[in-house]
Amino acid sequence: MPIPWTMYQTETRWADQFVLVKSEPNQAKRVNSDTETVPLEEAVRIVRSIAHKTGTETIPVDEADGRTLSESIFAPDDIPGFDRATVNGYAIISSDTIDAQIRPINLTIVGSITKGLSKNHELSPGQAFSIQTGGKLPAGADSVILEEDSIVQGDVISIQHPVPPDVHIIRRDEDFKKGEPVYPAGWILRPQDIAVLVSIGRIRVKVRKKPIIGIISTGRELVPSESIPKSGEVREVNSYLVTAFCKRQGAIPVRYGIIRDDAEELTRLIEQASQECDAIIVSGGSSRDEHDITAQVIHKLGKVYTEGISFAPEKRTTIGQIDSVLVIGLPGHPSATFMVLTLVVIHLLQAMKGSPNQQVYRKYVRLTDTLHASKDSDRYIRVTITDDKATPVFGKSGLIHMLSQSDGIVKIPAGSKGYNVGDRVEVMIW
Amino acid sequence: MPIPWTMYQTETRWADQFVLVKSEPNQAKRVNSDTETVPLEEAVRIVRSIAHKTGTETIPVDEADGRTLSESIFAPDDIPGFDRATVNGYAIISSDTIDAQIRPINLTIVGSITKGLSKNHELSPGQAFSIQTGGKLPAGADSVILEEDSIVQGDVISIQHPVPPDVHIIRRDEDFKKGEPVYPAGWILRPQDIAVLVSIGRIRVKVRKKPIIGIISTGRELVPSESIPKSGEVREVNSYLVTAFCKRQGAIPVRYGIIRDDAEELTRLIEQASQECDAIIVSGGSSRDEHDITAQVIHKLGKVYTEGISFAPEKRTTIGQIDSVLVIGLPGHPSATFMVLTLVVIHLLQAMKGSPNQQVYRKYVRLTDTLHASKDSDRYIRVTITDDKATPVFGKSGLIHMLSQSDGIVKIPAGSKGYNVGDRVEVMIW
Numbered sequence: 001m002p003i004p005w006t007m008y009q010t011e012t013r014w015a016d017q018f019v020l021v022k023s024e025p026n027q028a029k030r031v032n033s034d035t036e037t038v039p040l041e042e043a044v045r046i047v048r049s050i051a052h053k054t055g056t057e058t059i060p061v062d063e064a065d066g067r068t069l070s071e072s073i074f075a076p077d078d079i080p081g082f083d084r085a086t087v088n089g090y091a092i093i094s095s096d097t098i099d100a101q102i103r104p105i106n107l108t109i110v111g112s113i114t115k116g117l118s119k120n121h122e123l124s125p126g127q128a129f130s131i132q133t134g135g136k137l138p139a140g141a142d143s144v145i146l147e148e149d150s151i152v153q154g155d156v157i158s159i160q161h162p163v164p165p166d167v168h169i170i171r172r173d174e175d176f177k178k179g180e181p182v183y184p185a186g187w188i189l190r191p192q193d194i195a196v197l198v199s200i201g202r203i204r205v206k207v208r209k210k211p212i213i214g215i216i217s218t219g220r221e222l223v224p225s226e227s228i229p230k231s232g233e234v235r236e237v238n239s240y241l242v243t244a245f246c247k248r249q250g251a252i253p254v255r256y257g258i259i260r261d262d263a264e265e266l267t268r269l270i271e272q273a274s275q276e277c278d279a280i281i282v283s284g285g286s287s288r289d290e291h292d293i294t295a296q297v298i299h300k301l302g303k304v305y306t307e308g309i310s311f312a313p314e315k316r317t318t319i320g321q322i323d324s325v326l327v328i329g330l331p332g333h334p335s336a337t338f339m340v341l342t343l344v345v346i347h348l349l350q351a352m353k354g355s356p357n358q359q360v361y362r363k364y365v366r367l368t369d370t371l372h373a374s375k376d377s378d379r380y381i382r383v384t385i386t387d388d389k390a391t392p393v394f395g396k397s398g399l400i401h402m403l404s405q406s407d408g409i410v411k412i413p414a415g416s417k418g419y420n421v422g423d424r425v426e427v428m429i430w
Numbered sequence: 431m432p433i434p435w436t437m438y439q440t441e442t443r444w445a446d447q448f449v450l451v452k453s454e455p456n457q458a459k460r461v462n463s464d465t466e467t468v469p470l471e472e473a474v475r476i477v478r479s480i481a482h483k484t485g486t487e488t489i490p491v492d493e494a495d496g497r498t499l500s501e502s503i504f505a506p507d508d509i510p511g512f513d514r515a516t517v518n519g520y521a522i523i524s525s526d527t528i529d530a531q532i533r534p535i536n537l538t539i540v541g542s543i544t545k546g547l548s549k550n551h552e553l554s555p556g557q558a559f560s561i562q563t564g565g566k567l568p569a570g571a572d573s574v575i576l577e578e579d580s581i582v583q584g585d586v587i588s589i590q591h592p593v594p595p596d597v598h599i600i601r602r603d604e605d606f607k608k609g610e611p612v613y614p615a616g617w618i619l620r621p622q623d624i625a626v627l628v629s630i631g632r633i634r635v636k637v638r639k640k641p642i643i644g645i646i647s648t649g650r651e652l653v654p655s656e657s658i659p660k661s662g663e664v665r666e667v668n669s670y671l672v673t674a675f676c677k678r679q680g681a682i683p684v685r686y687g688i689i690r691d692d693a694e695e696l697t698r699l700i701e702q703a704s705q706e707c708d709a710i711i712v713s714g715g716s717s718r719d720e721h722d723i724t725a726q727v728i729h730k731l732g733k734v735y736t737e738g739i740s741f742a743p744e745k746r747t748t749i750g751q752i753d754s755v756l757v758i759g760l761p762g763h764p765s766a767t768f769m770v771l772t773l774v775v776i777h778l779l780q781a782m783k784g785s786p787n788q789q790v791y792r793k794y795v796r797l798t799d800t801l802h803a804s805k806d807s808d809r810y811i812r813v814t815i816t817d818d819k820a821t822p823v824f825g826k827s828g829l830i831h832m833l834s835q836s837d838g839i840v841k842i843p844a845g846s847k848g849y850n851v852g853d854r855v856e857v858m859i860w
Contacts, residue, residue: 120661245621
C-alpha cells in the first residue's frame with residue numbers, strides 16, 4: 001500500500017500551476033512608482049515564478065533528513081519479500097480447519113521456525129509449524145493461530161474453530177509491491193521516510209542541492225558584530241539573522257559583508273554574488289533612508305519586479321532578478337527583516353528546493369486584545385501565545401527585542417472589521 | 431523591555447517540579463511482572479526524573495541556532511546606547527513648541543544629522559536639526575517632527591501645533607537597559623534570538639552540550655541495510671530512524687551495530703555504550719520474541735523501572751538505568767519505534783538538553799471516521815490531515831509504510847466514549 005500520491009502536491013503538479021505565470025512575462029512587470037506596492041500574495045507569486053530549482057545530487061540516505069527528493073522512488077522488490085507471521089503461534093493451512101465447525105481437528109506439529117534466515121520449509125495437509133513473530137511462513141501455510149489460543153499436547157495441536165485464511169500474517173508484497181510508487185519527486189524527507197527508504201534498500205537518494213544564498217548588509221550606521229559600536233553606530237545583526245534562517249530552511253548562507261551605503265561597492269558585490277550564488281538577499285538598502293540603493297543597483301544589473309509589498313508594518317521589500325539569480329532587498333530593521341523572511345523569503349527557499357508542499361504550522365487561539373484592520377493594507381501583527389490565548393505584541397519596529405518576544409503572527413485582512421477580544425484567530429507559528 | 435520571564439518555564443522552575451520525584455526514589459520502582467505496565471504520563475515522568483542534563487560548552491553565536499542556553503543572558507549595556515530618530519524629519523526640543531497652540535512657532539535649522547557615527551551635536555532652544563531615520567539625536571532634543579508634516583522655508587521650520595516629548599524617537603535604553611535580563615537559562619535559541627544576542631554584543635554563548643545517544647539494534651532477522659536480505663531476513667532500519675530522529679532533536683547519535691539476539695554480546699555493547707554515551711536506545715530487544723533480553727541485560731547491569739507502557743498499540747518499552755545512563759528499549763517494528771520516539775524519547779532528549787519548554791505542535795481538526803476507545807489503555811491512532819480533516823490510518827504495526835503515511839497522532843483516553851465522525855480532535859503533529 002503506497003502513499004496516496006494524490007493527497008500531495010507533486011513536483012509536476014506544482015510546476016503546472018506556474019505554466020500560466022511563465023508564459024505571461026508581463027505579469028511580473030517592473031513597478032516604477034516609488035509608492036507602488038504589491039500585495040503579499042502577489043510578491044510570493046512573483047518569487048515563486050522567478051525562482052529556479054537547484055540542481056540535483058546523490059547523497060547517502062542517512063544524511064537526507066530534511067532534503068527534497070528529486071527523483072520518484074519505486075519499490076525495487078516485494079517487501080518484506082516473504083510471508084511473515086505477525087504473532088507467536090502455529091502456521092497452518094486454513095482449509096484444513098473447515099471441519100472444526102463440527103468437531104475439533106488435530107494437526108501434527110512437524111517443526112519450529114524462528115525468525116531470520118530459514119530453510120524453505122513446506123507444510124502438508126494435516127500439519128502445523130510452530131512459528132515466531134516475524135518468522136517466514138512455510139510454503140502452503142496461509143494463516144497463523146495465536147499461541148495463547150492454542151491447545152497443544154505433545155506434537156499435536158487441537159483446533160476448535162475454523163480459521164479463515166490470511167490471519168496473523170503479512171503477505172510477501174503487503175508492505176510494498178515491486179514497482180509500486182513509494183515517494184514522489186518533491187517529497188521532503190523526514191526521519192520516518194529515511195526508515196522507509198532503508199527498508200526498501202535505498203541507501204542513496206537523489207535530492208535537490210541546497211540553494212546557496214548570498215547575504216549582503218547595507219547601512220551607514222552598521223559596524224561588525226565583533227566591534228564595540230561608538231555612539232551613533234549599531235552592530236550589524238541582519239546577516240546573522242538571515243544566515244540562521246537560511247540554515248534552518250536547508251540552504252547554504254554565504255556572507256558578503258557590510259556595505260556602508262556605497263552604491264559602487266554594492267554593485268560590485270551584487271555582481272560577484274550573482275555569479276556565485278543561487279539567490280541574493282540584501283538587507284537594509286531597501287529602507288527609504290538608503291534611497292533605494294538596492295533597487296537602483298538591481299535595476300542597473302537586471303530588472304526590478306517590485307519595490308514594495310503592501311502589508312503593514314513593513315512595506316519596503318525589493319524583488320528583482322539578475323540573469324537567473326533572484327535578488328531580494330529586505331528592510332533594515334531586524335524585526336522587519338524577520339517578518340519578510342518568514343512571509344516571503346521562505347517561499348524562495350522552498351521553490352528553489354522544489355518543496356512546494358512544506359508545511360507552515362498554524363494554531364487557532366483566542367485573542368486577548370482588539371486588533372483593528374487597516375483600510376488599504378493587510379496587517380500582520382506579532383502575537384505571543386500563552387495558555388492557548390494570543391496576545392498582540394505592539395512596539396516600534398526599530399526595537400530588536402520584538403524579535404524574541406513573539407510566537408507567531410496574525411493576519412488582519414485590509415478593509416475587514418478586524419478582531420475583537422475573544423475572537424478565534426489563526427496564528428502562523430514562526 | 432525584556433522577555434517576560436514569568437511566561438516561560440525557566441530551567442530552575444522546571445527542576446523544582448522534580449524535587450518531589452527525586453526525593454522519593456521508590457516511586458520509580460522496578461516493575462517485575464511481565465504484564466505490568468505504566469501509563470504514558472508515568473513513563474515520561476520516570477524518564478524526565480532520571481535524565482541528567484548534559485554539560486555546558488561555549489560556542490560562536492552563529493552556530494547556536496536550536497541549542498539551549500545554559501546561562502542567563504543580561505544586557506551588558508544600554509541598547510541602542512543613544513537616542514535615535516525613527517523617521518526622517520527634524521529633531522526639536524518639545525517644550526519649544528508649547529506656544530504653537532496659540533500661534534505658529536519658527537525654529538532655525540542649524541544642521542543635518544545622518545545615521546552612523548556622528549559628532550556630539552547640541553540643540554539650543556529655538557533650534558532644530560534635520561535628521562535621518564536611525565540618526566543620533568543631538569543633546570537636548572526629545573522629539574522628532576516627521577519630514578512630511580514639516581513646513582520648511584530655507585533654514586526655518588514652522589511648527590503649527592505643539593509637539594509632545596518622546597515622539598518618533600527610541601530612547602538610549604529603550605531596547606535593553608544595562609543589566610536587564612534578556613534570556614533565561616534553558617531558552618532554546620531560534621534565528622531571531624541569534625539576532626538579539628548579536629545586537630547586544632554576545633557573539634559567544636554558553637549552551638548545553640548535545641547529548642550523545644548510543645544506538646543498538648537487536649533482532650535475529652536483521653541484516654545491515656547495505657546487504658541484500660535472503661528470504662526470511664529483513665534490512666535493519668531502526669538505527670537509521672533513531673539516528674535521524676536524534677539528529678533532528680539536536681543530539682549526537684552513535685551507532686553500535688546490530689545484535690542478533692545474543693545476550694552476552696548485547697551485555698558487552700550496552701556496557702561499552704554506557705561508558706561512552708549520555709543515554710542508550712536499544713531497539714527490537716523489547717518485543718516478546720526477543721524474550722526481553724534488553725530488560726534482562728539492563729537488570730543485570732543496573733535497574734529496570736518498567737518493561738511496558740500501557741498504551742495501544744505499542745506496549746513494549748523498557749526503561750532502565752546503568753549508573754547515571756538512561757537506557758530505553760524500544761519495540762522492534764519501525765512504526766512502533768517511531769511512536770515511542772515521538773512520545774517518550776523526545777522527553778529524554780529535551781530533559782538532557784535542559785529544554786523543558788520545547789513546543790509540540792498541535793492542531794484541532796475534525797475526524798472523518800469513528801475512533802473507539804479501549805477500556806484499559808489509552809489508544810494513540812495515527813492520522814493523516816487533509817483539508818483540515820483528520821483521517822485515521824489503520825494498519826498492521828509490522829508494516830513499514832505506516833511510517834510515511836501519517837501526519838500526527840490522536841489520543842483516545844482509556845475508558846472514554848471515543849470519538850465520532852465530525853468530532854473535533856487534537857492532533858499532535860509529528
